[in-house]
Amino acid sequence: MSKSYYQPEDLLKFGSINEWNPELGKKFFDYYQSVFKKGTLSEREKSLIALAVAHTIQCPYCIDAYTTDGLERGIEKEEMMEAIHVAGAIRGGASLVHTVQAMNIYNKLSM
Amino acid sequence: MSTKKSLKAQNNVLSDAKKQLQLLSNSIFLSGQLPTFSQKLQSHKLPSIKPKQLEILQLNIGYMCNQVCAHCHVDAGPDRKEKMSKPTMSQCLQVAHKHKIKTLDITGGAPEMHPDFRWFIKEAKAAEIPEIIIRSNLTILRANKKYYDLPDFFKEHQLHIISSLPFYRRGKTDRQRGDGVFNKSIEALQKLNEVGYGLQGTGLEIDLVYNPLGAYLPRGQEELEEEYKHALREDFGIEFNNLYCITNLPISRFLDFLVASGNFEGYMTKLVNAFNPSTVGNLMCTNTISVSYDGYLYDCDFNQMLELNVSSKSNHISNFEMDALQNRNVCISQHCYGCTAGAGSSCQGTVV
Ligand code: SF4
Ligand code: SF4
Numbered sequence: 001m002s003k004s005y006y007q008p009e010d011l012l013k014f015g016s017i018n019e020w021n022p023e024l025g026k027k028f029f030d031y032y033q034s035v036f037k038k039g040t041l042s043e044r045e046k047s048l049i050a051l052a053v054a055h056t057i058q059c060p061y062c063i064d065a066y067t068t069d070g071l072e073r074g075i076e077k078e079e080m081m082e083a084i085h086v087a088g089a090i091r092g093g094a095s096l097v098h099t100v101q102a103m104n105i106y107n108k109l110s111m
Numbered sequence: 112m113s114t115k116k117s118l119k120a121q122n123n124v125l126s127d128a129k130k131q132l133q134l135l136s137n138s139i140f141l142s143g144q145l146p147t148f149s150q151k152l153q154s155h156k157l158p159s160i161k162p163k164q165l166e167i168l169q170l171n172i173g174y175m176c177n178q179v180c181a182h183c184h185v186d187a188g189p190d191r192k193e194k195m196s197k198p199t200m201s202q203c204l205q206v207a208h209k210h211k212i213k214t215l216d217i218t219g220g221a222p223e224m225h226p227d228f229r230w231f232i233k234e235a236k237a238a239e240i241p242e243i244i245i246r247s248n249l250t251i252l253r254a255n256k257k258y259y260d261l262p263d264f265f266k267e268h269q270l271h272i273i274s275s276l277p278f279y280r281r282g283k284t285d286r287q288r289g290d291g292v293f294n295k296s297i298e299a300l301q302k303l304n305e306v307g308y309g310l311q312g313t314g315l316e317i318d319l320v321y322n323p324l325g326a327y328l329p330r331g332q333e334e335l336e337e338e339y340k341h342a343l344r345e346d347f348g349i350e351f352n353n354l355y356c357i358t359n360l361p362i363s364r365f366l367d368f369l370v371a372s373g374n375f376e377g378y379m380t381k382l383v384n385a386f387n388p389s390t391v392g393n394l395m396c397t398n399t400i401s402v403s404y405d406g407y408l409y410d411c412d413f414n415q416m417l418e419l420n421v422s423s424k425s426n427h428i429s430n431f432e433m434d435a436l437q438n439r440n441v442c443i444s445q446h447c448y449g450c451t452a453g454a455g456s457s458c459q460g461t462v463v
Contacts, residue, residue, distance in 0.1 A: 012384060044334055071323065072330040074278065074338065 011061045044073050051080055052087035115179060117188040118364060125367045126186060128418040135361065135445040139376055145383045148447045155388040160396060160441035165433070167399040168207050169216040169412060169458070170195070172231070174404070176220040177254045180275075180288045182322065182365045184416055187220040195404040200231050202428045203402055208238045210433055216399070216458065218246040218412065223261060232268050244271045246458075249299040250292055262299075262306045266315055272308060273355070273458075275320045276300075279342040287324045300349045309350040318353040320460075326374035328381060328452055329356035332461050355460025358382075360413050360449035382448035390455030393462040396441045402428055410441045412458070417446065 018025030036046050047069050054062030070080055118126035125131055139145045146154065173194030176187035195203075207215055215235055222228060222245060235243055245265065252261050265272060276296055277287045284293040300309075300317070307313035319339065323329050336354035343349040359365045361378060369375040396410040400421070406428040409415040423439040425432035455462030 012380075038334075042334060043331055044338070068327055069330075071325065071327045074321070074329075074331075074335050076280070076283070 006060050008064065011064060014061070044075060047073055047075060048079065048083040052083040055084050056087045056091055117174075117179065117186045117190055118367060119186055120188070120190040123367060125363065125370070128416065131362055131366055132417055132419075132444060134366065134370070134375075139379060140445055145379060148443050148445050151383070151386055151448075152391070152443075155391075157388060157391050160391065160394060160443060162437055162439065162441065163397045165210065165212065165398060165400060165437070167214040167216050168203065168212045169218060169399050169401045170200075170203055171218050171220070171401065171403055171412060171415060172200070172222050172225045172228070174220045175224050176248065177224065177251050178221070178248055178288055178292065180364075181368060182287060182324075182359050184360055184363045184365060184413060185220060186363045186416070191220065193404045194225055195406075197227055197230075199402075199404070199406045199428060200227065201234070202406065202431075204234055204238045204240075206428060206431045207235075207240050210431075212240065214242040214244060215240045216244040216246070221248050221251045223247065223251050223258060229264065232264075232270065236268050242271055243268070244273055247272050247274050248288075249274045249276065249296040250288075252299040252302060253295045262302045262308070265303070266306045266308070269315070272303065272317045273320060274300075274317065275322070276339075277322060277324055279339045279346075283324050297347050297349065300343070300351070301347065304348075304350055309352055316352045318355060319351050320355045320357055322357045322359055326369060326372065326378045326381075328358055328385060329456075330453055332356040332454065353460070355458075356454075356456070357458070357460060358449045358452055358456035360446050360456075362413055362446050363416055379445065379448070382452045385452035386448060387451055387453060387455060387463065390451045390462050393455065393457075394441075394447075394450050395457035395459075395462075396450075399458075400436065408436070413446055413449075414442055417444070419444070 015029070018029070036043060036050075041049075047066060050062065051066040051070060054066050067080065125134075136147070140147050149159075152159070171185070174185055174187045174191035175189065175194065176183075176185075176191070177189060179188040203215075206212070217231075219225070225231070232243065252258055274296075275288070277284045281293040284296065285291065303317050304310065306315070308315045308317040321329060321335060321339070329335075332354065335356060339354050340351070343351065361369055361375070361382070366375075369378050396414075399411060401409040401412045401415050403409065403415050407415075408421045408423075408426050408428065408431070409419065410421055414420075419442040420426050421436065421439055422442055423432075423435050424430075425435040450456050450462075453461075
């Protein structure tokens with residue numbers, strides 16, 4: 001076994017977290033399943049949102065899961081990339097918008 | 112990803128059915144890492160698979176095809192010459208007529224390339240089979256002038272057409288089925304629409320089949336159908352009836368791809384983990400018998416390719432005995448996991 005904190009096969013063991021707290025685990029998984037069901041948004045749209053969020057939180061399990069999920073749903077790589085750029089833009093924007101704060105402080109303190 | 116020659120013409124070891132079955136039984140299944148299909152059924156307290164009433168006779172009338180798709184489970188191609196003889200075709204029709212079979216499902220290869228195709232359809236109509244399905248790859252309708260009138264022929268005989276179109280955009284389709292396949296398929300669909308196929312009120316049905324382009328499973332048949340309908344209508348003015356999602360079974364050329372790309376174990380694990388016990392009662396092998404070009408009987412087209420003959424003394428169209436066949440057990444192996452994953456998979460798409 002290669003030494004790494006993340007093992008791809010561990011993704012399939014996600015359900016085993018229930019062993020240490022079945023009550024909360026069940027609530028979580030029920031909620032999770034309901035979230036991804038077709039609602040006002042389609043399952044396809046939700047899959048793309050999940051992929052973008054997965055990149056924002058940089059979770060390798062979620063990236064694996066939602067790239068595969070997208071493939072299974074016939075989502076194309078161009079669509080995936082656009083969604084991930086949305087995540088990138090929001091992330092980059094969130095850094096940059098704080099520049100205003102830096103500018104405020106800079107201006108206030110400067111003569 | 113489309114190949115130029117069949118595995119058989121390349122002398123690839125996986126053109127040998129026994130080698131395929133060995134591969135499917137060894138490795139991860141032998142070591143106990145994954146349960147065999149039979150163990151899986153037992154662990155769900157499901158008995159062996161038994162047929163229900165026979166409704167569909169699926170005839171593979173030959174392995175010749177104008178395409179050499181990368182995922183083809185038949186290993187079909189222009190270099191395959193096997194084809195059903197006229198006497199065998201007639202025997203199939205006698206059986207279908209005698210046992211009041213509802214549906215004749217004609218597949219290949221490209222069944223339209225069989226030299227006696229039109230004769231056979233006329234005979235089948237004369238035998239009053241209620242429904243005749245043709246599994247047409249679409250491009251054959253535009254491959255040569257001699258096929259240009261097939262849409263009219265289909266219409267005249269009220270044939271139900273089921274066709275593969277791996278995606279509603281060019282890139283993915285051509286990667287799976289070969290360059291130019293998408294454009295030709297679109298042209299063929301437009302011709303079928305012109306004579307009334309896929310249009311409301313005509314009763315002429317054209318269904319499309321989607322299967323994944325790689326080592327992953329299909330999902331979301333309904334949403335994908337909406338996507339296909341929307342995209343094909345907007346971009347090309349094309350109408351069709353239903354979209355069927357089909358899982359690629361780990362046999363023949365797709366098995367070769369899985370092994371060569373290092374995806375075999377991962378794909379089998381996915382299939383096993385996605386096992387859905389509620390698909391078992393509705394599997395294709397419970398209401399279908401598949402007949403090979405040389406008249407032998409199989410539980411399905413996949414078992415035909417793996418040379419797993421029906422386990423019954425009635426094992427050829429010339430000695431077809433309904434009672435003996437109804438009492439058989441379906442032959443299973445690990446490829447069957449492809450039919451039971453998720454919402455299940457059959458020649459008519461999902462099963463639950
Ligand atoms: S069109 Fe069908 S039969 Fe022909 S090579 Fe492709 S998958 Fe096989
Ligand atoms: S491959 Fe599918 S249809 Fe064929 S015998 Fe196995 S479960 Fe039945």
